[in-house]
Amino acid sequence: xxxxxxAMSAELARDPQSVVFLELGEALRRxxxxxxxxxxxxxxxxxxxxxxxxxxxxxxxxxxxxxxRRAQQVWSGVLExxxxxxxxxxxxxxxxxxxSDLETALEHLELALAADPTDPSVVRGxxxxxxxxxxxxxxxxxxxxxxxxxxxxxxxxxAGLEGAEHGLLLMDDRGRVLGGRLLGAQGEDVSDxxxxxxxxxxxxxxxxxxxxxxxxxxxxxxxxxxxxxxxTPPTAETLLLILRDRSVPSGRLAMLAERAGDVAxxxxxxxxx
Amino acid sequence: xxxxxxxxxxxxxxxxxxxxxxxxxxxxxLIVAESLMEGVRGNAxxxxxxxxxxxxxxxxxxxxxxxxxxxxxxxxxxxxxxxxAPDGMLVVAVGAPDMNVGLVRLEMLRAAESIS
Numbered sequence: 001x002x003x004x005x006x007a008m009s010a011e012l013a014r015d016p017q018s019v020v021f022l023e024l025g026e027a028l029r030r031x032x033x034x035x036x037x038x039x040x041x042x043x044x045x046x047x048x049x050x051x052x053x054x055x056x057x058x059x060x061x062x063x064x065x066x067x068x069r070r071a072q073q074v075w076s077g078v079l080e081x082x083x084x085x086x087x088x089x090x091x092x093x094x095x096x097x098x099x100s101d102l103e104t105a106l107e108h109l110e111l112a113l114a115a116d117p118t119d120p121s122v123v124r125g126x127x128x129x130x131x132x133x134x135x136x137x138x139x140x141x142x143x144x145x146x147x148x149x150x151x152x153x154x155x156x157x158x159a160g161l162e163g164a165e166h167g168l169l170l171m172d173d174r175g176r177v178l179g180g181r182l183l184g185a186q187g188e189d190v191s192d193x194x195x196x197x198x199x200x201x202x203x204x205x206x207x208x209x210x211x212x213x214x215x216x217x218x219x220x221x222x223x224x225x226x227x228x229x230x231x232t233p234p235t236a237e238t239l240l241l242i243l244r245d246r247s248v249p250s251g252r253l254a255m256l257a258e259r260a261g262d263v264a265x266x267x268x269x270x271x272x273x
Numbered sequence: 274x275x276x277x278x279x280x281x282x283x284x285x286x287x288x289x290x291x292x293x294x295x296x297x298x299x300x301x302x303l304i305v306a307e308s309l310m311e312g313v314r315g316n317a318x319x320x321x322x323x324x325x326x327x328x329x330x331x332x333x334x335x336x337x338x339x340x341x342x343x344x345x346x347x348x349x350x351x352x353x354x355x356x357x358a359p360d361g362m363l364v365v366a367v368g369a370p371d372m373n374v375g376l377v378r379l380e381m382l383r384a385a386e387s388i389s
Contacts, residue, residue, distance in 0.1 A: 185337035204324055224333045
């Protein structure tokens with residue numbers, strides 16, 4: 001090997017335009033002499049810039065040196081000249097896999113396989129990337145399911161609290177329902193209608209309390225002939241509403257509001273993460 | 274201010290802890306009669322009280338629990354109570370946090386009946 005390198009170096013010295021630089025560069029690279037190999041390849045490219053194999057070798061040297069971005073550019077240039085270039089597709093597939101871009105990796109490796117179906121490194125690479133893609137798909141499905149469960153969970157913010165399914169509602173001050181549910185006398189969902197009417201109520205309560213020197217407003221209870229409504233602001237921008245029939249004492253409403261308020265604050269904090 | 278309205282407000286403000294009271298036209302939020310402590314912007318408070326009452330009336334009707342007959346806003350340093358009278362007027366009282374809400378409520382319900 002050493003003698004080969006010596007002989008090739010001598011030949012290149014005699015004829016700087018010789019294509020032996022390709023073989024010499026590859027030999028030096030295999031010996032780990034990256035700097036010397038890079039010098040030889042760049043020197044050869046000055047005379048043979050059209051030689052895609054030289055660009056491919058340069059890209060592999062760049063990978064060896066850790067310059068993946070530049071290697072990607074060089075291999076992309078190779079594919080512009082030679083769209084079915086096996087090594088360029090393998091190299092770009094490797095770089096994409098390294099960046100966890102499995103789709104691009106698969107694309108390049110399948111094109112590499114099309115260029116040479118017998119290349120064992122391509123077959124192994126494809127197996128690896130396909131396995132990773134399958135794992136990623138499973139993870140994505142799990143994340144999607146978890147996200148769906150989180151969304152569905154908005155209806156269950158208050159799960160476990162008394163009346164969670166029909167008499168607890170969290171809304172923002174613009175009247176948008178954030179979670180919970182209110183049911184009317186016939187069991188119909190009245191959450192959106194009630195929330196819409198109470199849009200801005202928190203701001204008005206705050207302004208009224210301020211003008212009257214009442215300090216920060218804590219809660220408001222409105223009593224009706226068929227039921228009572230208790231509202232309190234878990235945060236400055238939200239309103240918690242509890243609807244109960246008249247048999248529920250106000251003290252119990254206050255206790256429930258405190259617990260539901262804690263739950264609402266924790267839920268809102270989770271949404272901001 | 275008519276003597277009827279004055280008497281009604283006096284009965285409310287006599288309760289210990291009550292800082293002031295007023296009668297408000299529910300539809301437009303204008304003051305009809307008032308007995309408030311100095312410095313309180315009665316017009317603004319009347320408008321806000323009327324608006325709050327209206328919002329809750331609409332919300333409670335949507336929830337099929339009927340029109341509110343008593344609203345109690347609790348602040349750190351005080352209380353606001355609104356009692357709608359049958360004719361649409363609102364009886365409004367402002368008090369200390371520790372005022373006797375039960376007694377004030379009774380006087381306000383009487384007031385609401387007497388002015389209708």
